[in-house]
Amino acid sequence: MSSIGYARVSTAGQDTASQVARLKAAGCDIVREEKASGKSRDGRSELETILSFVRPGDTLVVVKLDRLGRSTRDVLNLVHELDQKGAALRVLEPEISTAGPMGKVMLTVLGMVAEMELGFIKERQKAGIEKAKAEGVYKGRPITLDHSKVKALHAEGIGATAIAKQMGCSRGAVYKVLNQ
Incomplete structure (x- = not known):
């Protein structure tokens, strides 16, 4: 039984060091890290590697739920895959584990909250862009085609x-x- 850490940041300018330190402090034997968007699982080779070698009794550990994915469906699919392999998911902040039935309920609720927050962020972003356009500050993407x-x-x-x-x-x- 191993604890496998997964640290992810969205852009090359960000750093996984603080996540890696927390995962090691939480007892992770292995920590895989990558710089990729959480929008989908495409291009997230380290996560795919973990899923390919995770064994019954292993636990995938992340610092926060949003490190796994942005949508409830993606996170739940991932939890289902782990469950099918006899493995569990542990989130450090807030501390939850899918090892028991209550953990799975909490994870579903937290996934829905994370997805709702993403919706709020997109709404605020859209409102900000509309305001900037009205003020003549935002002109959109520059035209590159003649x-x-x-x-x-x-x-x-x-x-x-x-x-x-x-x-x-x-x-x-x-x-x-x-x-x-």
Whole structure:
């Protein structure tokens, strides 16, 4: 039976050192760390490695629940996978474990709260962007595609696929310009 730590940060500018220290202090024999978004499990090779070698009786340990994922569904799927392998999940902050039935209930509730908080963050972000746009501060993503050239090539009878290839962009980008 091993305690396997998992430390994750979202961007290269962040550091996993404090998470690693807490996981080792909590008795983790192995600590895997990565810098990847928690939006989905895609690109999270260290987490996949842990899931591939976790054995019955092992415990996956994270400092906070949001280190595993942002959505309730992702976290619950992960807990289910661990359960199928006879392993458990332990969260240090707040201290919970899926080893017993009460821990699974708490984890579900905390996952829902984490997902709700993400929704609040997105709402605040959207409101901030709308305010900045109204004040003329936020102009959105800069235009990198020459719209007039796309329209000129289209006027010459060149199709969207050929334009996209010539301009080094996607067909969708070409259609977006042509439909404006």
